[in-house]
Structures are given as C-alpha cells and as structure tokens.
Amino acid sequence: MRVLLSWLRDYVDVTDEPDVLGEQLPMLGLGVDAVERLPDGDVVLDLEISSNRPDLLSLIGIARELAAWRRRDVRLPSDDVVNVDPPSGTVTAVEIVDPALTPRYVAHVLTGVTVGASPAWLAYRLEASGVRPINAIVDATNYVMLEWGQPLHAFDLDALAERRIVVRLAAAGERLVTLDGVTRDLDPEALVIADARRPVALAGIIGGAETEIGPTTRMILLEAASFRPASVRRTSRRLGLRTEASMRFERGIDPEGTLRAARRAARLITELAGGTVLRTPVDAYPAPPARPVISLRLARIDRLLGVHVPTDEAIGILSRLGVHIHRDGDVVRATPPVGRRDLEREEDLIEEVARHFGYDRIPEAMPVEVMSQGRRPARLEAEAAARDALIRAGLTEALTVSLVNQPLLDRLDIEFSDPRRIGVALTNPLTTEHTRLRPVLLPSLLEAVRVNVNRRREAVHLFEIGRTFMRTPEGEIAERRHLAIAMRGRWLQGAWDQPADVQEVTFFHLKGVLETLADELRVGPLSIRGPRERERWLHLGRAGQMFIGETKAGDLGELAPIVAERYDLPGRTYVAELDLEVVLDRAMLQPRYAGLPRYPAVRRDVAVVAPLDLAHAVIEGAIRDSVGELLEAVELFDVYTGPPLDAGMRNLAYALTLRAPDRTLTGDEVEAIIRRVHTTLSARLPVRIRV
C-alpha cells in the first residue's frame, strides 16, 4: 500500500519525520518496504500489509493506527450528498442470486454527469499512490477505494441491458471483454456482475469494456459491494489477474462499510463531474450480519502479556482504533469498528492493546514453571550417533533436495517391478525438476558426486541421512530414514611414498565404514552377503547385502559401470543405500564394562591355501567353530595370489588370539587347539594347511 503522506494528513495530524515513521511503523505491525521522497518534497510510504488487515489497505485505516499510536483523533471525510427524486429503485434494480457469495450490493444512480479529466490535485494523489488516472468518474471511485478501502465500480447505466444488475455465477460458455481489452472465457465458478443479458464485470476484480464510462456517459450506476473473499481469490488466481480491487476483496470487505463509501464516492463525483445523485440508493443486503460484541476481561490483558497495562491506557488505545467501548466493572464490552472483521475475540483486542502499548515495553522474563527435563527421544539420539560415527569414519555429510524427477531416478537403474523406481508423485509440481518425493537417496547423492568430479574434485566421500517416501499398498505414505554413502578416489592425503592404488578407496573402505557404524551403534552381528544377489545398479562381482542378524539393512558395492557412465563418473565409485531405521531399531547407545583380561593371550598364525571362490567368511567361520570360546580374535592379515601358488588359488594367513579368562593357557593346550583347527579346516573345506 502506497501512502502519500500529504494525503494522509487530511485524516490525522502526522508530525513525525518520514524516517521516524519508517522506523516506528514496523513496531506497530505496519511493515515499511520503502520511504520514497518525491521530487516536490512529498513522501510516499510503501507499506506491507498482512492478509488479515484489509482495513489497512486504506488511508483511513492507517490514520486510525497513527492516531492510536500518537494519541490523536481521526478526521473523517465528508459524505454529505444532496439527493434528488426519483428514488434510484425506480431507475434500476439489483438481484443477488447467492447471498453467500455476495453479502451486499449497493447501487447509487447519478444523472447528468459530464465526463472529463480529473483536477491536477486528484490525479497527483492517485499517481503517487500507484493508480493511473483515467477520467474524473473512474478516478473518484479509485480515490475513495484508497481512502476507505472499499473498491467501487462505475457502470454506464445506459449500456446495461434493461438497466438491471444481476450478481450471479457465469454460465458455461460466457465470455467477457475486460477493461484491459482481453477477452476472457468465464468458468461456471466465476462470480460475475451481469445485466439482463450478459456478464458486464468480473465481481470484485475488473469491469467490462462494453459498459465502461466514456465521453458520452450521462447516467452512472455506482457499485459498492461485498463479495466472498475465497470466490474472488479463486477467479483472480485462475485468470492470473490481480487488481487493486481483487487485492482488497480477497482479504474481506466488511459489508457494513459499503453504503458509506458509495455515498462518499457519489459526493466526490458530483464535485468533479457535476450531475445529481438520485435519492435512496438500491441496497441489496439480504442478511446483515450481527455486529459482534466482544467481552474483554481487563485482568486477562496482564495475564496474557506478562506486564501491567493501565486500564485507562488499554481503553484509550482501543477507542482511538475506533472500537466502541462499554465498561462494565472488570469487563469491557467492545464493538469493533466497521472494516475490522479480524477482531473476533478477547485475544484479538489484547493484541491491539499490546501493539500500541508497545511490544518493547513488555519485559523479557523467564517462565516460572514446573521444572522439566530437556531431552531428545532415543530415535533422534541414535540418528545423531549414526551421523557421528560416519563422520568419525571420515565421511562428510551432504544434504540433497528430497524432491526429484523420474529421469534422475531412472539413472540408478532400479528393477522395473521395484516400487522404489517411482517414489511418490506431487499432484501440483512447480518445475519439471521437482515432480516427486524420493524413494531412495542415492540418485541425488550421486548427482552431488558428479558435481564434485566435474569440478576436478576426484576424492569424494559423502553420506546423507534423510527421509525417503513410498506409497504403501493401503495408500498411505511410508516415510523412512535412509543412509546413502558414496566414496571414490584417494582416501589418504600425503601418502606420497605409497603406490597410487594403495591410496585409493576400495570396496573394503566402504565395508569398513559400515562395520564402524555397526560397532559404534552396537547393533549386533553384521554380515555382508554376496556378491551374486545384488541390485542392478551395483557391479555384478563387487556387490553385497548388509544384514544385521537375519534382517537385511541395505545394499553396498561398486557402482555398476553402466550407471557410473550415466553419472559421468570415470573410475570406480563405491556406494551403499541402507534403511537406517533397521540399524537404529537395534542401536544400543549405553556401553557396558567388560572385565579387562587378567591372564595373557597367546597368538598363533594359521595359513591356508584355498581356491579363489572359497569365501573368507567360510574359512573364518570354520576357524571359530573349531576353536570355540578360547578364541578371543581372529584376524586375516595377509592374502596372497601368484607363484608359487597354482592359478585359481590364494593363500590366506590368519592370526588367532587365544585366551582363557581364568588361567594362563599351557603350551600343550595351545598346540592341541591349533591341531584341531588344522584338522577341521582340512576335513571341512577344500584347503591345504601351510605349516
């Protein structure tokens, strides 16, 4: 709302400097976008008005705020008109089809007007307020709209078929050429002002060209109405047409204010364009709403605000805002002014008092309340612990947008039958880039990897913890936390004496990260199974599934070459996608002390030559079985292929740590155990023991 300061002074004495207003009005809740100085020294305040205050889209509404703030009085403009016979009702008629959409429609009739240009002072005020002057009659309606906040429209009465107004919904196929020259197709939900035959204006939005005021106009029908906000908003949006009128009707126009604004505009028109006003305007007002009377308990002001507001001050503020006050002991019966439909209950009045008392006069206090325990729920603690473990394992946290599109998801090459291929569609996407909620994190995380690699950052170790979304068979949305990891390129920095391939991330770095995660969260036995059963987006021979106990938590492996190519990623990239909820369900954040060993451990090495396709896990399992509980740890410390071993064979060397909790193991015991290991391995597996 552009407020011309010299015009505002017609209604209230404003003595503050413009810059002071710029600083102080926001403390009343009037946002100041700009303080604009005009070449002639006048000032325009560009105010931002919240959607609950249609009254502030008027100079008188703003004058009331300033009056309450500076404890002054408001001067209202004169709306005295000389009325002549015959009554308006003998010349025109107004029919409201649906009172729910049109609570009130006031029509003044003026005759004998001469349409010419507005005087300079008026044109100046309109232009400074951002409204283009057209002719004296249109300008008068706009002037009153800016003054009182009530949009008005003037029709050429002779252009209306049967000189009649019908406020109704548009019929199918109807069209209207609006004042901006555009032909608009009307839909059956659009509220229109029609004459006996056709629509002549879009209610509350814009007039029609055929009934426009022109040089030959002699008789005017002056409309001041109230329309249902939602209806105006809907049609305005549908047509992409926002006007000064629609902006006001969308926020709600109090039907009680229509008659007064119409009279004021009629008076102004007679001043500017001559003519006379017919007596008794047509006033279609099927169901006048009761004016609310709000009970305000004075004690409640202090109770809600936490400060003592003197009763006189509170009542003074409300009165200057135009609220009619009737005091009844500790309670005030308050009737809000016309145009303040936002004042409905006690709290609304307390806010008015608070604004003008001054938010900055309310002290900063700390609540006096029953003590309470600050805490985070276990699930969030576990999520934080998982994040922390991954960061300590050397990964950096990424955040990607949870909205994706189908091409991005398709790049990951998910199985056609898999519901994760599509995610959840938005019914009203804004851009083609963001059309659905992601069912998995990896496509977006890989996009982040691509961005880094494109920018010559080859070493990328990222993870993301975020929500994923899937539609359940019942039609609900399942929202689950996932974890995605992507790792590639160099792992160590400054390893200048190591061969390049030793410095690079491998599958086992990725697996190590997941092992760290499982250990830190104490989720219990973790196993990686593979590689044959795998997701299509993983490398056939370098993929696995992560299990905690017998529950699958996710997939990991080298990104399939075909997918890597789609992301423009040269070399090898290792990725994982886990259903983090499975991990968090089992997280144990409370450590428990285990006694430190009191007797020494014995280390023995066992080396086996095994076929390449015999998995390490199988050999390790056999070792564990054969030793039993005296085995404290078994560590694979060397894997060798090459001469003198036969092709297809490898040597695996294990270090066994043996310990008894209650004694020092004797040499004989240890030898017996190792012999048992040898026998078991040879008997169960196609391996040769190297002694």
Add this chain to the structure above:
Amino acid sequence: MADELDRLAEETRAVLRVATTPDALAALRRDVFGRRGRIAVLMKTLPLLTGGERAALGARLNQLRISLEEALAAREAELNSAAMARRVEAEVIDVTLPGRRGPIGRRHVLRRTLDEVERIFIGMGFEVVDGTEVETDEFNFGRLNMPRDHAARDSQDTFYLSDELLLRTHSTVVDAHVMVGRTPPMRVVTSGRCYRRDAVDATHMPVFHQVDGFMVGEGITFADLKGVLASFAREMFGSGTRARFQPGYFPFTEPSAELAVTFGGRWLELGGCGMFHPRVLEMAGIDPQRYTAFAFGLGVDRPAMVRYGIPDIRLLWENDLRFLEQF
C-alpha cells in the same frame, strides 16, 4: 702376583684403547670380569698368600677391579653414543614433505546449526520431538486455525500428494500433533525439513529447514516468550545480542510477533512467534481459559547463510566439498 696385577691393568687398558665395537668390549668384559676371567683367577690365588701380603694384594686387586670396571663402562658409553650418533645421522628425512592424513568427516553446516539450536533449547528444559514431512491438510492448516479458503494459505504455496496429504509447509504442524493427548505443562521443540512451492534461485529452495517450539502452562505470558527467545538469541549469536519483537500476523498466534536479532550491525530476521491462538489450544483439547501458551517458528537456512556469510542458498544443497569442508 704384584706383577700380575700390573700386567692385567696395563693390558686391559691397552685393549680398551683400541676396542671400537660393542663386541670387542663384550669379549674384554668376559675375559677380565667373567666367572673364569683374569680377576677371578687372581682372586682364587689370594688364600695361598700370607696374612700381611694377602691383605695388601687383596686391597689392590679390589681397587683395580673397580677402576677397570669404571674404565670399561666409560668406554662402553662412549661407543654407544657414537653408534647412536651414526644411526640418527643415517636416518635423516625431509621433514618438509607433506604430512599424512586420513579423511576427516564433517557435519553439514545446516546440521551444525540445527544441533546448536536444539542444544540451546534442551538447556532451557525443552523436550525435542520428531515429526513427519508428509502431513495432512487438517493438521498443517486446519488445526492451526487456517481452514480451507483461509487467505493465509496463499502465502504458503503448498505441494500436495493428494487432496488430504501434503508436504508440511512449517514444522508448527508438529506442535499441533504433540499437544493432543498431553497434559500441560509442556515445553517442546522440533526441527526438520519443510516445503514450499518455490522455484530454485539464489534465495529460494522448495525445501528448507525450520525449528519450532512451544510452551504451555498456567501462567505462560508474552513476556516469557520474549525472555526465552532473547535468551536463545544470546546463546546462539553472542551475549551482546539484542532481540526485536515486532507485531506480525500468523493465524495460529494472537498476539503475534516477528523476531529479529542484531547480528553484524544489522537486523537478522529469525522467524515468527506469539501466543497460541485459543482456537488452536481448543482444537488440541487444551482449555485456553486455564492454560496459555507461546509458540515460535524459526528459519534455519537464511540465518545460517547470514551468520556464515554464504551468498547463495543453492550452495547449501549442491554439496561441493570445497564448500562443505569450510565448516
């Protein structure tokens, strides 16, 4: 016998002078001090001597043993330190070569900000709760006093998944859930992703983060709201920070305020707050005559940008490691 002693002293000292290796010294030690060494042999001859001679020679032998022991130890130490010196000389490295580092992971700057905010509210006795990003129209709007057709819905352009399901436009919706079925007093805070139907540019993303909280009790006032948020601002932005409360409009609070804090000589807008509208409390089954409540919703992304001097919101979501590694 006396000659023997002189010879032993002389010969031992001669060997010591020429010995250059630890091995040579070890051999000498064996030869002289060993169980069958020359001193032991001489000791054995002592009882054969007469009383006066035995005492005199015994004393001399003992002195000689001590002095030779000292000489040998001195020579050993000398050789040892020479050997050390040679070893370290041979082990020179170029200390200007780069240090070796394993990767250091980091939290995202927004996560870091969210964690800080949560920590501060936990410190004031708030309980953190979690919500979902997919919400119902009823809770996201209706329970927050924005029935269908409410004008304020326009400013919160919403992504829908169906007629009833949507992506939450504010985490205030979590407040509406948490209040149901609980008995005051309550102090609760929540944070997470929210969505608005915005196209991506330097200052807008369709996804952003918010922290929301509220406090319900029999005597909660607007002054308490100011106190709690001003205290939060001082913890977050430094002890000299001032908080500014300007009247604002939210359908779910009455009175409502916009919160800004001083930062870097300017006002940094943090979000909105106010006293929960009695209708919101009623819908949650809380008697607004008995209880009052304040509530607040704070932005995270833009304040973090201002705080760290990040010029473009897209940097937060692009995950360029050169960016992420700065925090």
